[in-house]
Amino acid sequence: MRTSRDDGPAALLRLVATGQAESRAELARLSGLAPSSVSLRVEQLIEAGLFAEEGAGASRGGRRPRRLRLARQAGAFLVADLGAHHARLSVVDLAGAPLALDELACDIAVGPEETLTAVIASLRSLAHAHGLRDVPVRGVGIGLPGPVDPATGQVVSPSRMPGWNDFPVRDFVADHAGVPALIENDANLMAVGEHRHSWPALDNLMVVKLGRGIGCGVIVDGRLHRGRGAAGDISHVRILSEATVDCSCGHPDCLEAHASGAALAAALGAHGIEVERPAQIVDLVTDGVPQATSAVRTAGRLIGDVLTGLVNFFNPDALVIGGSLSEAETLVSTIRGVIYERCLPLATRNLEIATSRAGRDACILGAGHLLLDRSDAWIDHILDR
Amino acid sequence: MRTSRDDGPAALLRLVATGQAESRAELARLSGLAPSSVSLRVEQLIEAGLFAEEGAGASRGGRRPRRLRLARQAGAFLVADLGAHHARLSVVDLAGAPLALDELACDIAVGPEETLTAVIASLRSLAHAHGLRDVPVRGVGIGLPGPVDPATGQVVSPSRMPGWNDFPVRDFVADHAGVPALIENDANLMAVGEHRHSWPALDNLMVVKLGRGIGCGVIVDGRLHRGRGAAGDISHVRILSEATVDCSCGHPDCLEAHASGAALAAALGAHGIEVERPAQIVDLVTDGVPQATSAVRTAGRLIGDVLTGLVNFFNPDALVIGGSLSEAETLVSTIRGVIYERCLPLATRNLEIATSRAGRDACILGAGHLLLDRSDAWIDHILDR
DNA sequence: CTAACTTCCTTTGATTTCGAAGTCAAACGG
């Protein structure tokens, strides 16, 4: 696992925030700094109000450590995970742990200004409602269901976000919230969340998000791989199928056109079964509705086929399947079966295939972690006074 | 572009070796160290015999810089790129530039002990023949046509290297040569070579090696991505074809079974055209032999199909096509066409698709660079006396 | 209970690294 710089005060804060270190001694061991230097820095961090001492911890055979934790006053991040029709909002502490959660109904299609303004206002009132008025906000993180250019913080040619193309989301949010903003694709946030929360020891991870669409985030060497902003796209690979379906991208027979939640809903609709949200598909499968089970199994085979090649190529330590459809046991086991059958033994001999462990908050956790990773600047600034 | 640590004496040596810095001032700028610290370190490196001063460079408006370069005595690496039937041998300086080149006929199928012993002996005599007896050897690098486990330095279930499975190649070479050994897959070495030699400014690269087999090396964030040792495999993706061909891996219709140099040779053999080496296929295409052109075009389409999905997923800055078959213009243009037609615009808008620029020595260059990246230990050791 | 050991943290002087000012050697411009 790798973050920003491995020294500096922000590194100590990260170690404490992520729960890796609880005492000066642990900080010294993990940071590589001399114990004396750690003591000095911790002193500064306590004076600056970022750390707090909290009694003594358990002895490990010698003197008991003086436990360190983040001060409440250290700050919080505002985080929103935007879907097509609603947003999950959260105030998280610097460790990424949710202090408050809320949902907001909002149609992303009304355009960026209106949506983002409403989201920011709701985030602020959420913080106030939970008595966090006195906790400084250190950053805002927004997850979006479309490709984000990491260089500019803009959404680039999204398929389901009319009016958002090339809109300067990052600048808009940073201006309106008055703090640094992080804009990221939702599948990428989910990947970071799963990695940090559930698989911190693994360096290479693929996280597939199966919901209305099909997304994928990739962790390489402990860090999110963005490429030029489009990395992780698996939904527009061409697959082989009997009936040809045209995809919104203009090509025929993309994976997304056959195996996404939206595609499944459409297929079931043709059988007279109306589905509004992907979660309902899970219910149908659980209830043993044959058309649903069959459709999901077909989708699983198609997804598994595509993932086979990617697993061979990327050779990850784990493949995590998340998103609302991942709760359909049938879907996951079909995918798992295809991969184990068809991948090279070398690629699967140590491969974990698991469902999401961070659950529905994975995106929020991920945003918190990324914001913490980028906290060097304001931490240094606070200490410099 | 990222290497090992960014400070320390080895970092300065790397900057000079790679030609990024030629003076103390440049070293200070690029390393982030204070000019005074750089001067001190350079002094030590000169005393240790690793650096040499070489007159003054061109002025950039003020005092002329004192040019630094690697001392001849600083050392050299021995490098071998092993193919199925012959090996390319080279002595390279610390910058990775070949000081001497040679070829050795050797059948890799006779087993690891015999092959490696012969290779090491030939490397030593190559160095002696070029008057490098007094230059210390700092490491040996070996490229192999099979998957290498980065943790153990062993070859893992190679398809065309009988007797090599689980043989401790790295330990054997290190013991017999008496210096640290680097063992790596040949496509991976090629990727590093292309990256450092031709595309140092790009961070994400796919390098496809088309020869007798199909290999691929991946550079992520400036560093070689190994995964668990099998990363970069693209040859056993299932493709769709009319006639079914079984692959050595046990599955039907792998890319390699249809589009590799070996597969092309077999297909041409069925038409009564005997081919021994992949390069001969290039000649046939250049000569306009219709069966060859047609076969190569089909192979290009298959390879392009597979790469499409990977380019969408990985979203690289450039896709480099190397290996002996890459000299067939038809093959490359077919691949390029398929990718530009079928990939997402987002993935191709800034994508370079190019043929190898480092040419046939790419593997050797790559090995040199990787060995330099791992030179921290011995450099520190020399300075510590 | 006491003595020995462990672990955590602080103290202390030595070392490294930095940063700002100073020196050097060239190009530039009257």
Add this chain to the structure above:
DNA sequence: CCGTTTGACTTCGAAATCAAAGGAAGTTAG
């Protein structure tokens, strides 16, 4: 020519960091 400017090093005191020793506060074993 001779000052001025620019960039490349050097010098030197200040600051950061370290490593080693010491003190603090426990556990463990007889």
